[in-house]
Amino acid sequence: MNTDPNPDPFEPESKERLRLWLRLLKTTRLVEAELRERLRLEFATTLPRFDVMAALHRHPKGLKMSELSRFLMVSNGNVTGIVDRLAEDGFALREQVPGDRRAARARLTQKGKEEFIRQAEAHEAWLDAMLAEIGPDIASDLSTALARISDKFED
Amino acid sequence: MNTDPNPDPFEPESKERLRLWLRLLKTTRLVEAELRERLRLEFATTLPRFDVMAALHRHPKGLKMSELSRFLMVSNGNVTGIVDRLAEDGFALREQVPGDRRAARARLTQKGKEEFIRQAEAHEAWLDAMLAEIGPDIASDLSTALARISDKFED
DNA sequence: AGGAAGTATTTCAAGTATAAAATTTTAAGC
DNA sequence: GCTTAAAATTTTATACTTGAAATACTTCCT
Numbered sequence: 001m002n003t004d005p006n007p008d009p010f011e012p013e014s015k016e017r018l019r020l021w022l023r024l025l026k027t028t029r030l031v032e033a034e035l036r037e038r039l040r041l042e043f044a045t046t047l048p049r050f051d052v053m054a055a056l057h058r059h060p061k062g063l064k065m066s067e068l069s070r071f072l073m074v075s076n077g078n079v080t081g082i083v084d085r086l087a088e089d090g091f092a093l094r095e096q097v098p099g100d101r102r103a104a105r106a107r108l109t110q111k112g113k114e115e116f117i118r119q120a121e122a123h124e125a126w127l128d129a130m131l132a133e134i135g136p137d138i139a140s141d142l143s144t145a146l147a148r149i150s151d152k153f154e155d
Numbered sequence: 156m157n158t159d160p161n162p163d164p165f166e167p168e169s170k171e172r173l174r175l176w177l178r179l180l181k182t183t184r185l186v187e188a189e190l191r192e193r194l195r196l197e198f199a200t201t202l203p204r205f206d207v208m209a210a211l212h213r214h215p216k217g218l219k220m221s222e223l224s225r226f227l228m229v230s231n232g233n234v235t236g237i238v239d240r241l242a243e244d245g246f247a248l249r250e251q252v253p254g255d256r257r258a259a260r261a262r263l264t265q266k267g268k269e270e271f272i273r274q275a276e277a278h279e280a281w282l283d284a285m286l287a288e289i290g291p292d293i294a295s296d297l298s299t300a301l302a303r304i305s306d307k308f309e310d
Numbered sequence: 311a312g313g314a315a316g317t318a319t320t321t322c323a324a325g326t327a328t329a330a331a332a333t334t335t336t337a338a339g340c
Numbered sequence: 341g342c343t344t345a346a347a348a349t350t351t352t353a354t355a356c357t358t359g360a361a362a363t364a365c366t367t368c369c370t
Contacts, residue, residue, distance in 0.1 A: 013283070013290075013291045013294075014279050014280070014282070014283040015279075016291045016294045016295060017282055017283050017286040017289065017291075017294055018279055018282055018283075019294070019298060020286065020289065020294040020295075020297055020298050021186065021282050021286065023297075023298045023301045023302060023305070024179070024182070024183055024186075024297075024301060025183060025187075026228075026301075026305055027179070027301045027302075027304050027305040028179055028180060028183040029228055030228070030304075030305050030308045031176065031179075031304070032180075033228065034308070036358085040358095040359090046325075046326080046358095047326095048325085048326060048327090049325095064348075064349090065348070065349060065350090066347085066348055066349075073181075073184050073185070073188065074326085074327070074328090075327065075328050075329070076328095076329095076348085076349070076350085077327085077328075077329085077330095077349090077350070077351075077352085078326065078327055078328075080349075080350060080351085081325075081326075081327095082325090082326080085325080097348095100335075100336070100347090100348080101334080101335060101336085102333095102334065102335045102336070102347065102348040102349065103335090103347085103348055103349080104348085104349075124169050124170075124173055125169070127169070127172055127173055127176050128168070128169040128172050128173075130304070130307065131172040131175065131176065131304060132307075133303040133304060133306075133307060134172065134175065134300065134303065134304065135168075136168045136171045136172075138300060139168075139171045139172055139174070139175040140171065140175075141300075142175055142178075142179075142297065142300055142301075143174060143175050143178045145289065145293060145296075145297050146178045146179060146181075146182045146297075147178060147182075148288040148289065149182050149185075149186070149285070149286060149288055149289065150178070150181055150182045150185050151288075152285065152287075152288060153185045153189070191328085195328090195329090201328090201355075201356080202356095203355085203356060203357090219318075219319095220318070220319060220320090221317085221318060221319075224319095229356090229357070229358090230357065230358050230359070231318085231319070231320085231358095231359095232319085232320070232321075232322085232357080232358075232359080232360090233356070233357055233358075234319095235319070235320060235321085236355080236356075236357090237355090237356080240355080252318095255317090255318080255365080255366075256318095256364080256365060256366085257317065257318040257319065257363095257364065257365045257366070258317085258318055258319080258365090259318085259319075
């Protein structure tokens, strides 16, 4: 489906890759901005809070702070503050890990779980609308191509 | 090239789109994190500073603060601080716009321009290596598909 | 001219983000 | 058992980010 396979044979491939990167960045930021605004308006929350809640929802037994940090690819000190604020609102809590007094496991409260489910349903519907241009087969191809990039970072 | 066109005919398309989004986010964050670290180690700078310098480099006559803000899709108040810090380091400066005493145009200094060129060359080489898995034709297809998403946000 | 509405920018408060240092606890080697 | 290394988390300092309010100037309408 590539309609213009080689517009300028003298242009290096690196320029084409740079263009791809800029497009990737722009698309991601547009979608992110839209999600952030809707989360703010409809649920009075933020994207980082949503991300943390999503991670905790996928792990009902809870996650250690360091696991959360790795999973979300954000710094260690960062999750401390986000979980603090979620705890203040009664959406999450910390539990001591038995047998290791260094570690604490964060998990959702019942209230947090219910709230997250509401948010996640809206989130999925918003995304579905935003990516409506992309049919399921193209979505799958795109995912595969993107996976090829991110797989290079495994180490 | 879609090797698995319909893994579960009962799964809604929205799940496939959600997966695509998560993959998009993960890939972008991985590449961004790598670029940020390299900019820090090799040039003692940050991604937002690089982005501002790139925008100013593309517009040698300078950009108004509000134009910079729109171009980079970041908030108005945000660019103020970044340009402030670039100015402290002698990489950028503000000029009054003649005929409109509200507006100021930011542009690169000669020192800033030279520094940016060094950084941009390294940046392009890093990206080329990170996206090496993606050939130019696939890069072009990918860009087209992503453009279909971001074009929906024009208004 | 004079005022309302709009535009450009900065300031502000709160939250997010990083890297690095500090703290506390656990595990390993000898 | 004692020391040292490793691990988990928090704290610190600095920068980035947003949305909203404040400030200053411009334009438009009458």
